[in-house]
Amino acid sequence: MISKEGTATIQEFLEDTSNLKSGWSPGVFFPENCDEAAALLRDAVADGRRYTVAGNGTGTTGGRIPFGDHVIAMHRLNRIGEVEPIDNEHATLRVQAGALLQDVQSKAAAAGWFYPPDPTEKTCFIGSTVANNSSGSRSFRYGATRRYVRAIRVALPQGDLLEVARGEYVADEAGRFALDLPIAGAVSFRRPDYGMPATSKHNAGYWSAPGMDLVDLFIGSEGTLGIVLEAELELRPAPERVIACLVWFMNEDELFAFVDQARSGAAGVTPRAIELFDRRALDFLRHVYPDMPLNTKGAIYVEEETTAAKEEGCLEAWMTLMEACGAPTELTWAAIDDAGVSKLREFRHQLPVQVNEWLRRQSETKISTDMAVPDDKARQLYELYRDACDAEGFTYIIFGHVGNAHLHLNILPRDRSEFDRAKNLYRKLVSEVLAMGGTLSAEHGIGKLKSEYLVQMYGPEGIREMVQVKKALDPYLVLNIGNLIPSSFYQPET
Ligand SMILES: Cc1cc2nc3c(=O)[nH]c(=O)nc-3n(C[C@H](O)[C@H](O)[C@H](O)COP(=O)(O)OP(=O)(O)OC[C@H]3O[C@@H](n4cnc5c(N)ncnc54)[C@H](O)[C@@H]3O)c2cc1C
Known part of the structure; x- marks a missing residue:
């Protein structure tokens, strides 16, 4: 089995997209089959090692970053079978x-x-x-x-x-x-x-x-x-056809009316994706897409699966809904072929990419949320984020999966004092979202960055129940310690 040592050689395994610094590891192993991966774990106690598992480092919560553990990297276990x-x-x-x-x-x-x-x-x-x-x-x-x-x-x-x-x-x-x-x-x-x-x-x-x-x-x-x-x-x-539209709005009421109608399907549309960009998120992308309409208050990206026979009717239903909700349809970016849909999807993908690029040039890291609330409270979540950040005078963007009432708030602090204030605000937002019946994470997971907040969600008793499951399967605590469960919960109670 290939292994690598030395901080310079394994530097990429000490990072992900969380910007969490100071990870370190004595070395990285690259198992080439299942038995090799299992053998590392079987011998962990005898070898005096703990392991952190590494995927490709796109995680946002520091999950794959080791703090003294060896790394088991999945890169060589990469075969894909037949359909x-x-x-x-x-x-x-x-x-x-x-x-x-x-x-x-x-x-x-x-x-x-x-x-x-x-x-x-x-x-x-x-x-x-x-x-x-x-x-x-x-x-x-x-x-x-x-x-x-x-x-x-x-x-x-x-x-x-x-x-x-x-x-x-x-x-x-x-x-x-x-x-x-x-x-x-x-x-x-x-x-x-x-x-x-x-x-x-x-x-x-x-x-x-x-x-x-x-x-x-x-x-x-x-x-x-x-x-x-x-x-x-x-x-x-595979769907026969997919259409996609990027719909611009001049005010938030119309934008959320459109989201509600699209979600309910009442307007004859059956989207597979409903994504939001707030005004600030659009501004963030303007240098990459200078032809974006000006003075918009936000945009919604939708996708729907259809067939060649139904495609025209499908697009018409969307245009009718846009008009009913006050969206300027002449500005809409619509795509009906694969190349066009890919371009619009790339627009969506560019937002987190550009934020991460921007952050790499900053001394401070972002505070980002991945929380969701019950589906009918999407607007409440949006307004909670917007009003809280405006009151603090932060630079921020709100975007994401509004169809699932799952919005990402990224606060972009300009200095340490703003970072500290943003962190305090994050804690308050967690409480508010949980009180709304929401979740701390809808998709990115907890990793190392958010484990302390998981206690807010489940209480100490809920975390202790997780520890019991963990210890039943991992009694010697050799795997991904520090992820998900706050390390303090592994200490014996006094
Ligand atoms: C620009 C951008 C956009 C993103 N958009 C989305 C999105 O839309 N939705 C979404 O859900 N996420 C999104 N993410 C987050 C990220 O892509 C996912 O969390 C992804 O699953 C991480 O994969 P990775 O291979 O990079 O894992 P890593 O970052 O390497 O690891 C992530 C975690 O998984 C554990 N892990 C990795 N492999 C294994 C394994 N085989 N067995 C057990 N544990 C393992 C690691 O220990 C770590 O805790 C985005 C990230 C970026 C940078």
């Missing part, structure tokens, strides 16, 4: 964790199928998207990665390799799972007792629901319960 049709509506594709999301999507498309989860960043690894239950704009129609995982192969922290297909291990009435493993022996634990938020997207802490499947416990556990080595993904038929 296997099940019936007209479903096919499967077996992938290894280090395959790029964009390559998995291309492989499905080349066979006439479609892999719906679509985090905006396509260079992430597919295994990471499973470990983080990633999602993107299409989650409005299709939901998150969880829905498309039929089976996974995981390396458990004591070195067992476990293949779990849906339906094989299900929590009993008391919420217990029982496993009999070759290395770890009999392992039993109870799912956490906490309730889940009433949001349509949620990715904060271990998944827990009555009668839940063990596959769902691993999905979104951010590598704390095992390394996802392979997954059997579910594919759907």
Whole structure:
């Protein structure tokens, strides 16, 4: 197995897109098959090592950044199998964790199928998207990665390799799972007792629901319960056509009326994505897209799947809705072919890219939210962010998955004092969002940056329940320590 040492050589593994600094590691291992990955974990205690799992470093929460641990990098476990049709509506594709999301999507498309989860960043690894239950704009129609995982192969922290297909291990009435493993022996634990938020997207802490499947416990556990080595993904038929529109608005009331109508489908539209850009987000992109209309108060990006026969009617329905909501239709950017849709999707992708570029040139890092609230409270969330930031005089942008009431607020502090104030504000916003029935993270996960706030969401008891699950599978605490669960919760209670 290849390994690398030396800070200069492994520098890229000490970073992700969180801007979290000061990661360090004695070395990085690159397993080339499942057995090699499992063997590293099996020998961890004897070797005196802890491990942090690395995907491709596009994570935003410091999850893959090691603080003294060795790194297990998934880069060489990157094979993609062949598409296997099940019936007209479903096919499967077996992938290894280090395959790029964009390559998995291309492989499905080349066979006439479609892999719906679509985090905006396509260079992430597919295994990471499973470990983080990633999602993107299409989650409005299709939901998150969880829905498309039929089976996974995981390396458990004591070195067992476990293949779990849906339906094989299900929590009993008391919420217990029982496993009999070759290395770890009999392992039993109870799912956490906490309730889940009433949001349509949620990715904060271990998944827990009555009668839940063990596959769902691993999905979104951010590598704390095992390394996802392979997954059997579910594919759907590729849509015949997709149309996309970027709709500009001159005031916020009209923008949110459009969102409400589009969401409800009452206007005869059935979007798969509804995305928001606030005025400031548009300003951020203006140097890349100088032909953007001026004086707009925001924009909504929508996508809908259709057929060649229905395409014209579909576009007309959108135009009618835009007019009804007061959007200046002559300004709308509409796309009806693949190239045009890709260009508009790139517009959406450029926003986080440009923010990250801008941040790399700053001394301060951003404060960013990934919270969602129940679907009918999207505007409330928007106004909460906008009013709070205006009151503080911050530079900020608001954008994202408004169809799922999931908006990203990025505060861009100009100096340390603003950074400190922004952090204080973040804590207050977390409280407000939780009080609205929301979630701390809808898609990016918790990682190292947000673990302290998870206590606000579940309370100390909820975190202790997660620790019990973690310790049942990882009694020697060798894997992804510091992610998700605040490290202080591993200390024995006094
Ligand atoms: C511009 C931009 C846009 C983005 N847009 C979206 C979006 O729309 N939706 C979204 O959900 N996310 C988005 N993200 C976040 C990010 O792309 C996802 O979280 C992605 O899943 C991270 O993949 P990665 O391979 O880069 O993982 P890394 O950053 O390397 O790791 C992320 C975490 O996963 C763990 N991990 C990695 N691989 C495994 C494995 N095989 N088994 C167990 N644990 C593992 C790591 O330990 C770490 O905790 C965006 C990021 C950027 C930079």
